[in-house]
Amino acid sequence: xxxxAYIVDGVLTDGEAWVGxxxxxxxxxxxxxxxxxxxxxxxxxxxxxxxxxxxxxGRNDRADTGSDQAMMVLNNVSATGAYTYxxxxxxxxxxxxxxxxxxxxLPVGYFIRNLETANIFCASTIHLFDINSGKYKSGLVQVACxxxxxSGYDYAGLIALTANSQxxxxxxxxxxxxxxxxxxxxxxxxxxLPRMVA
Amino acid sequence: xxxxxxxxxxxxxxxxxxxxxxxIPATYEHLQFRLxxxxxxxxxxxxxxxxxxxxxxGAVDTGTNYSRHYMRGSGTVDDASAATGSTAIDCMxxxxxxxxxxxxxxxxxxxxxxxxANKNTTVQATTWADKAGSYPELGxxxxxxxxxxxxxRVKFTLTGGSYNFVRGSEFTLYGLKSS
Numbered sequence: 514x515x516x517x518a519y520i521v522d523g524v525l526t527d528g529e530a531w532v533g534x535x536x537x538x539x540x541x542x543x544x545x546x547x548x549x550x551x552x553x554x555x556x557x558x559x560x561x562x563x564x565x566x567x568x569x570x571g572r573n574d575r576a577d578t579g580s581d582q583a584m585m586v587l588n589n590v591s592a593t594g595a596y597t598y599x600x601x602x603x604x605x606x607x608x609x610x611x612x613x614x615x616x617x618x619l620p621v622g623y624f625i626r627n628l629e630t631a632n633i634f635c636a637s638t639i640h641l642f643d644i645n646s647g648k649y650k651s652g653l654v655q656v657a658c659x660x661x662x663x664s665g666y667d668y669a670g671l672i673a674l675t676a677n678s679q680x681x682x683x684x685x686x687x688x689x690x691x692x693x694x695x696x697x698x699x700x701x702x703x704x705x706l707p708r709m710v711a
Numbered sequence: 712x713x714x715x716x717x718x719x720x721x722x723x724x725x726x727x728x729x730x731x732x733x734x735i736p737a738t739y740e741h742l743q744f745r746l747x748x749x750x751x752x753x754x755x756x757x758x759x760x761x762x763x764x765x766x767x768x769g770a771v772d773t774g775t776n777y778s779r780h781y782m783r784g785s786g787t788v789d790d791a792s793a794a795t796g797s798t799a800i801d802c803m804x805x806x807x808x809x810x811x812x813x814x815x816x817x818x819x820x821x822x823x824x825x826x827x828a829n830k831n832t833t834v835q836a837t838t839w840a841d842k843a844g845s846y847p848e849l850g851x852x853x854x855x856x857x858x859x860x861x862x863x864r865v866k867f868t869l870t871g872g873s874y875n876f877v878r879g880s881e882f883t884l885y886g887l888k889s890s
Binding site for chain 2: 531
């Protein structure tokens with residue numbers, strides 16, 4: 514690991530505000546994909562970032578048609594009441610919305626099952642805000658799950674998230690509701706810096 | 712040259728009626744605001760987070776030159792609304808002061824091709840106000856400033872300046888370049 518790019522010869526600068534923290538592309542089916550802060554003061558240490566941005570481009574290995582929801586857990590916290598969500602989505606024939614409190618995980622999208630057309634992957638982009646503040650942590654997710662079979666399990670939508678915790682985010686765990694993430698699914702994480710030099 | 716640069720971060724150390732970014736350089740192609748905001752509004756519902764734009768080094772435009780469309784999910788309700796001839800783009804929300812004190816509303820707002828003096832200015836926004844007392848609100852919006860001036864000033868208020876942004880609200884402006 515190296516020093517953050519905004520430290521140039523020991524001097525604080527404002528360079529690239531979005532910093533790539535890594536991409537995981539699965540070589541085997543995997544139950545849980547985990548990102549963890551390195552907590553070492555270097556590039557991978559999340560304590561320097563204002564926000565995080567995560568891209569999932571994935572598929573579910575479940576031997577069925579349709580799609581399943583993917584779930585996110587922050588900091589290994591999965592207690593009852595830890596999370597709140599609200600979504601709005603369309604499935605091709607209707608728009609719908611719902612919210613729930615008292616959740617043990619956060620929904621972050623829908624991912625195609627493995628008996629659907631090969632090579633289709635679904636996408637979610639996840640923004641996590643002010644991850645080192647004393648605020649409850651919040652997020653916005655854009656969902657794109659296009660199965661192209663008229664099953665009603667494809668969705669375009671938005672999801673809003675609250676983690677009822679003031680703790681800084683240092684770990685993200687991602688699972689699908691049933692089965693594993695399929696080989697080839699990819700996950701990319703970015704750190705977003707604030708303005709640092711007045 | 713960086714593709715995305717942080718131009719300015721404002722972190723409120725005290726409650727404030729407005730947050731304003733001025734002298735925005737014209738050297739980027741698009742702008743993005745990322746923010747977490749909380750309102751002093753303490754009655755039913757939640758405050759709208761409004762945006763006004765300015766050009767030419769002057770104050771923001773307070774005329775009836777803004778319009779917007781807004782879609783939301785609020786509990787099991789999904790609906791949409793529109794407004795024209797408005798004095799601001801009310802395209803985001805800020806969580807109510809009756810809510811848990813550590814809740815702040817996250818929002819992202821993009822201002823496209825903001826420095827082009829031949830195009831009216833379009834914005835898009837996504838926002839989330841987690842309200843426990845009644846339904847929370849997840850929204851996304853488009854907005855228009857019906858003027859062609861290059862945007863060099865952006866002002867945020869709550870319900871037309873009726874309420875304060877609460878201490879701890881944070882706004883960062885990013886500039887996006889493709890080359």
